[in-house]
Amino acid sequence: MEGDLAHIGAGLAAIGSGAAAIGVxxxxxxxxxxxxxxxxxxxxxxxxxxxxxxxxEALGIFAFLVSLLLMFAV
Amino acid sequence: MATEANGHSEGGLVFHPMDQFIVKPLFGDGAVGMFTFTNVALWLLLAVACVVALMVLGTSKRATVPTRVQSIAELAYGFVYKMVEDVTGKDAVKYFPYIFTLFIFIAFSNFLALIPTSFSPTSHIAITAILGFGVFIAVTALGFIKNGASFLGLFWVSSAPLALRPILAVIELISYFVRPVSHSIRLAGNIMAGHAVLKVFAGFAAITAVAPLSILGITAIYALEVLVAFIQAYVFTILTCVYLKDALHPSH
Amino acid sequence: MATETTGTASACVGPDGSAIGMPQLCADWMPNQIFWLLIALIAIYFVLSRIALPRIASVLAERQGTITNDLAAAEDLKHKAVEAEEAYNKALADARAEAHAIIAKNKAEMQAELDKAIAKADAEIAAKAAESEKAISEIRASAVQSVEAVAKDTAGSIVAAVGGQADDAAVAAAVDAQMKG
Known part of the structure; x- marks a missing residue:
């Protein structure tokens, strides 16, 4: 599949949400x-x-955004 | 690849989490021009209608002992007024109508977006960017008008050791210019994330075995989203107040 | 551009009706969103700043005024109540003082009358006593006189019985001398 690396990247970016959760x-x-x-x-x-x-939370949202961009926009 | 990730089915599951954000014209099937009456326009105007209903029709009796709707309007007024007064200071009360406009608009857009099958304008970066950059430009201009060149003192941290000040100034400058970006993306990202998660949970409901869990999840996330809808409006407003305070009193 | 769309609504929507990429990043839709957003914001701002906010501010101020007035009225009434209580207490004290005065006056009058009556009674008693005294002394005087006469007669009779020739004058002198002794 073409999008495999981007999907892995999106998953990695989603770790940032957990970090934001720790911060909050x-x-x-x-x-x-x-x-x-x-x-x-x-x-x-x-x-x-x-x-x-x-x-x-904004930083977690940034991570989420990066993940979304990798999923849908790259 | 985008289409593949987007609308595709694996084992009967269909996820279209982003489809709810599509802008479409409500009349006809043509292109979306600048003045086309789209679903964005509809839900923005609905927000305006709700604001008018609450703030104008609700208070039309001018009752000394308020009705329910009037007391909600007064509560919102008092809430934002106190916020402006506490955070920004008494001299900022003349900017209260602008801040109140922002608050009530975002709050109503967020709440209306929670109606199923509705469209959420505040999940669109184009819209929140206008709000965020509008605040940023207005506040920066106001800072220079009120304080002249001494507004730049905001970036020159006089309480730090002299050697550190240039480095701090660079950091402050960067953080100042990141403000509108984070200000707008925080709102759009929160609303977008919440609605996308709701859609993903809804997608899981297609599997019979997981459906009860999925419905439970939707209920929980929905409750969280109601909270987020208010908190994001509150946060956007209070950050506007904080930025305004920096512009009016740069030396702190 | 919006004109480039083929069949479907926009370049950002695929043929199956689902979004291509993120709808948020579709540049075709942004002018439309921004235009309607500005209309909505301006509408809300004018409605709020012209109608709603001044109205709510005046309602709140009016309510504050009403509350202040009501509080002032309540304070007033409280003052009045305190005053009324004071007046009542004063009236009560006055009445009591008056009653005391009346009682004292009555008592004094009664005392005076009593004194007068006692004095009168005393005087009457004194007069009666004097009268009695006089009567007694008269009686005593008349008794002495009677005794004298009886003694003179008796003495003359005795002298005659003995055989002597009683000289009345000598007998009288002798009786007087005896009685004085």
Whole structure:
């Protein structure tokens, strides 16, 4: 088949989604740990939490995009 | 090879995860020109109609004790207003209508896209790129208008050691120009990924043995997508606020 | 270009109706998407900034005003209630003081009358006592006189019985001398 290498590349790129998952888990977990230590400060930091999650997740989305491009556009 | 990967069947399974994003004209079968009334146009205008229904018709009574629809509209207003005020500062309140437009448009596009067989405009990079680069250009122009050349101080990290500053400036510059790209691709990628995953799960439903699991998976992913639809609108808006803050107060 | 399509809707769609590559990257469709997006955004912006947002802002401000007014009215009523309570307490205290005054006055009047009555009674008693005293002294005087007369008569009779010639004057003098002694 013609597209074999591209498919392998797409699969490899999809590993990036798992890495992004680790990143997002890190952000959320640390937020939760901090929030349990100081619950009164938690509410003021939810915006920061979402920004952090968004930045971490964006890189996973990039990996996903690379995978999609390899699958459909190359 | 693309066609092969795309529409092809292996053991009875048919995956067309990308077909839901095809733009087609709604009247006639012709080409898609600039002004053709396509499914993109339909769902964008539906989003506009929903915004009008919520924000104008819902509040038409101006009730002091709000009805349900009016309280949703007020909730959205208060939510974005507080976000602008908290993140960007009190002097940015005059940009509130623009930011609110972005928020309500993205939120409604995302939610409408969750209706089965609908079309999701925000999954298209062309559309989110206009939104993202629009924010980027507006914010950059605003930064130079408000602060003049001192806006470039954003890239010159004065708290770092002198030797590191040029390197940091390059990094800051790159990250500044990556902003609109990540800003737009984050939204499109999230929505596209969610909808493609839904389609893939739906494809598995063709096998009878896996069908219950597949339906369960679709339900779970759908719930996640409802959450993502809101969170992406929120994230896009709050990042716009953050960029706006950088433009208005570059020295931080 | 859009004009190059053959039969199907666009160059990005295969003959079987499924997408060729990613529909998101199909350049043919982008002008259309961008055009409608701009229309939608401008429509939303004008609807929001001209109608919806000012209206919601005014509704929120009005509600804030109503709440403030209601709170002020409630505060007012509370003040009034406190004032009414104070007035009531004052009236109660006044009434009590008046009652006390009346009681004191009545008591004083009664005391005065009582004193007067007692004084009158005392005076009457004193008068009666004086009268009695006088009567007693008169009685006593008349008794003494009677005794004197009886004594003189008796003395004269005794003297006559003894055989002597009683001189009235001498007898009287002798009786007087005896009675004085």
């Amino acid at each position: 888990g890190n952000v959320a977990g640390n937020y939760l740990a901090g929030a349990l230590r100081n619950p009164s400060a938690a509410a003021s930091q939810t915006a920061t939490l979402f920004i952090g999650i968004a930045f971490a």
